[in-house]
Each structure stands twice: as C-alpha cells, then as structure tokens.
Amino acid sequence: xxxxxxxRPDDWNFPLLVHVLGATLLVGGLLTAVxxxxxGWRRQRNADAVVFGRVAFRSLLFVAFPAWWIMRIGxxxxxxxxxxxxxxxxxxxxxxxxxxxxxxxxLLLVSIILAGLGARRLARTGGEAxxxxxVATVLVxxxxxxxxxxxxxxxxxxx
Amino acid sequence: xxxxxxxxxxxxxxxxxxxxxxxxxxxxIAAGWNLVVPSDVSRMFRLSRVGDVAIAVGAIGTLVFGxxxxxxxxxxxxxxxxxxxxxxxxxxxMETGRRTGAVYNGVxxxxxxxxxxxxxxxxxxxxxxxxxxxxxxxxxATVVLIVAxxxxxxxxxxx
Numbered sequence: 001x002x003x004x005x006x007x008r009p010d011d012w013n014f015p016l017l018v019h020v021l022g023a024t025l026l027v028g029g030l031l032t033a034v035x036x037x038x039x040g041w042r043r044q045r046n047a048d049a050v051v052f053g054r055v056a057f058r059s060l061l062f063v064a065f066p067a068w069w070i071m072r073i074g075x076x077x078x079x080x081x082x083x084x085x086x087x088x089x090x091x092x093x094x095x096x097x098x099x100x101x102x103x104x105x106x107l108l109l110v111s112i113i114l115a116g117l118g119a120r121r122l123a124r125t126g127g128e129a130x131x132x133x134x135v136a137t138v139l140v141x142x143x144x145x146x147x148x149x150x151x152x153x154x155x156x157x158x159x
Numbered sequence: 160x161x162x163x164x165x166x167x168x169x170x171x172x173x174x175x176x177x178x179x180x181x182x183x184x185x186x187x188i189a190a191g192w193n194l195v196v197p198s199d200v201s202r203m204f205r206l207s208r209v210g211d212v213a214i215a216v217g218a219i220g221t222l223v224f225g226x227x228x229x230x231x232x233x234x235x236x237x238x239x240x241x242x243x244x245x246x247x248x249x250x251x252x253m254e255t256g257r258r259t260g261a262v263y264n265g266v267x268x269x270x271x272x273x274x275x276x277x278x279x280x281x282x283x284x285x286x287x288x289x290x291x292x293x294x295x296x297x298x299x300a301t302v303v304l305i306v307a308x309x310x311x312x313x314x315x316x317x318x
Contacts, residue, residue, distance in 0.1 A: 010314075013313050013314050016313055017309070017310060017313045017314075020309065020313065021306075021309065023175070024174070024175055024178035024179070024182075024309075025178070025182060027175050027178070027179045027182075028178055028179040028180075028181065028182025028183060029182060031179040031180075031182070031183055031209070031213065032179075032182060032183045032186045032206070035183065035206055035209045036206060039205055039206065048202055051199070051202060051203075052206075055186065055190055055203075055206070058186075058190075059186055063182060063186070148172070148175075151168075151171060151172055151175050152168045152171075152172060154171075155164075155167050155168040155170070155171035155172070156160050156164040156165060156167060156168030157160075157164060158160050158164075
C-alpha cells in the first residue's frame with residue numbers, strides 16, 4: 001500500500017484532498033458538538049446548558065453536516081477514479097468506510113434534529129434537563145467513535 | 160496490518176486530531192465574537208480545554224509518526240523536498256498556533272479574573288480583546304498553514 005501511495009496518479013490527488021478535507025472537518029464538527037453537549041449535560045445552571053446546547057446544534061448543522069457531504073462526494077469521486085466500480089470483491093477497509101459513513105450520516109441527521117429541538121426546548125422551559133440533548137450526546141459520541149475507527153481503517157487499510 | 164500501515168494510521172489519526180482542534184478553536188472564536196459578559200466568555204473557553212489536548216496529541220503525533228514513516232519507508236526519505244516542506248509548514252503552524260493561543264488565553268484569563276473580582280457586567284474591553292485582529296489573523300494563518308500541510312501530504316510534490 002505504501003508503494004501504491006507513492007505512485008498514486010496525479011489525477012487522484014484532488015478527489016482525495018476533497019475527501020480528506022471533508023472528513024477532517026466532519027470529525028472537528030462532531031468533536032466540538034460532543035464537547036459542548038457533555039459540558040451542557042454536566043451544567044446545573046440553565047444559562048450554561050442553553051448556550052452549550054446551541055453551540056452543539058450549530059456545530060452539527062453548520063460544520064459537520066456540510067462536511068459530511070464534502071467527505072461523501074470526495075469518497076465517491078476517488079472511488080470511481082481508483083476503479084473500485086470494476087472490482088467484484090471490495091477490501092475490508094472500503095467496506096468499513098462505507099458502513100461508517102452511511103450509518104454515521106444517519107446518526108448525524110438524527111442528532112441535528114434532536115439537538116435543535118432540545119436546545120430550543122431548553123431555552124423555553126428555563127432549566128429543565130433536556131432528554132433530547134442527552135440522546136443527541138450519545139448519538140454524536142457514537143458517530144465520532146465510528147468515524148475515528150473509519151479513519152484508522154481508511155489510513156491503515158486492514159485486509 | 161504491517162508496521163508501516165500502523166504508523167500511517169497513527170499519523171493520519173494525529174492529523175485528524177490536529178484539524179479537529181482547529182475546528183473547535185474556530186468555533187470558540189466565532190461563538191465568542193459578540194460576547195461582552197465575563198462569565199459568558201469564560202464559559203465559552205471551557206470548550207477549548209479539549210482542543211488543547213487534541214492539538215497536543217495532533218502536533219506531537221503528526222511529527223513523530225511522520226518522521227518515523229519517512230525513516231521506515233523505502234519510498235521516502237526525511238530529506239525529500241516535500242517532507243522538508245511539510246516539516247517547515249508544521250513548524251510555522253506550531254509557531255502561529257502558539258501565538259494565537261497566547262492571545263486567546265489572555266482573553267480567557269482576563270474574563271476569569273473579572274468574574275473572580277465580581278465584575279461580571281458587560282465589559283467592552285473584553286469584547287475588544289476577543290475581536291483582536293491579531294488573534295484572528297494568527298488563527299487564520301494557522302488554518303492556512305495546516306491546509307497547505309495537508310495539500311503537501313497528499314500531492315507529495317517531487318516524490
């Protein structure tokens with residue numbers, strides 16, 4: 001694989017850059033959201049929980065969501081450039097990448113909805129702990145861990 | 160997975176950690192842009208603690224595993240032009256990042272001091288520090304340098 005990387009054709013580089021850039025921004029957006037959600041979970045003061053809930057929602061909606069699309073478009077682009085369409089049996093790392101990207105995307109979408117509703121409800125009710133935000137915390141944490149595993153698989157290429 | 164592939168996976172994971180920290184810091188800067196109350200500013204900087212860990216892991220991991228990869232691989236050498244360019248970009252980004260940290264840590268410390276002095280009322284001086292063009296320019300320079308580093312890593316010019 002190192003030899004393959006060394007002799008990678010030049011026209012693969014830009015799609016790969018788009019894919020990697022999207023993936024790094026996605027992980028960054030998820031990290032920001034999960035930290036904000038955990039801080040909001042721990043806070044007793046309503047003002048803190050409201051602010052952290054809002055930060056998490058914005059991070060998911062304005063960073064992680066567009067980044068997921070950039071990552072996904074880059075993935076399809078490099079997939080077709082590398083000619084995986086013509087291969088019958090895909091390697092494990094590619095399967096891991098696909099599964100985590102699709103399931104992670106679904107978790108992300110649900111998390112955005114829950115975080116948005118949760119942050120809004122928290123601001124209205126004035127201090128009641130938001131179950132929606134806590135569910136979003138768990139989902140975002142799962143998505144983040146899944147994407148870290150995907151990064152390991154895509155870089156190390158097991159199998 | 161071979162030893163080389165493990166090194167590559169750890170190197171890439173460290174790079175993700177580095178970019179994720181930059182996304183988190185960018186969010187803290189953006190979210191704090193309109194804040195004037197010291198406790199609000201101090202609260203926002205709680206988010207950056209995880210960024211401090213992620214940036215340290217990312218900075219050390221990319222350098223150590225990157226050099227190790229160049230030594231371990233027969234395809235690359237540490238003195239290859241693109242590896243040296245990457246090392247220069249890494250060093251420059253660490254310096255701009257360190258200076259950015261000094262600017263925003265000053266804001267955080269000032270906010271905490273005002274809260275401790277029981278002066279938790281709107282402080283235009285604090286907002287001016289948050290909106291510092293120096294801090295913003297240094298952060299933007301760090302982001303540009305890290306993106307350039309990513310481009311060099313993928314395109315490997317001259318390899």
